[in-house]
Amino acid sequence: MTAVTDGLDMAAIGLLLRQRHAETTGQVGRLQAQAASMRGSHYAGSGDAADAGTVALEAAEQTMVTMALQEQLVRLQAAIDRLDSGTLGACGRCGEQVPLTRLQVMPWATHCVPCQSIVDRHR
Numbered sequence: 001m002t003a004v005t006d007g008l009d010m011a012a013i014g015l016l017l018r019q020r021h022a023e024t025t026g027q028v029g030r031l032q033a034q035a036a037s038m039r040g041s042h043y044a045g046s047g048d049a050a051d052a053g054t055v056a057l058e059a060a061e062q063t064m065v066t067m068a069l070q071e072q073l074v075r076l077q078a079a080i081d082r083l084d085s086g087t088l089g090a091c092g093r094c095g096e097q098v099p100l101t102r103l104q105v106m107p108w109a110t111h112c113v114p115c116q117s118i119v120d121r122h123r
């Protein structure tokens, strides 16, 4: 096993982060456009109460999905910032290198696995 701070692997993770960020930005944009058109058709339409209920439910679900995606965007952006400043992969609690295998699955991870479970428990 070679050093965990392999430049190439970090570059790959950076690529992954930027790709995810672009995808998520696109998803949020599409959802917001959909929500806007749904609101428009709801107020303009003469649908019955059941339809209005369905629309409201769908809109609520979409809002939740959009919010989750926006949170994810913030995490991705923060990870990109850490990557740019060279601190990506350092655990925010113990300062140890977060294993690359973990970063490859969760590039926005801010803690190594043992510290993450401690942080989660104290939340």
Ligand SMILES: [Zn+2]
Pocket (backbone or CB within 6 Å): 091, 092, 093, 094, 095, 096, 111, 112, 113, 114, 115, 116
């Ligand atoms: Zn740690």
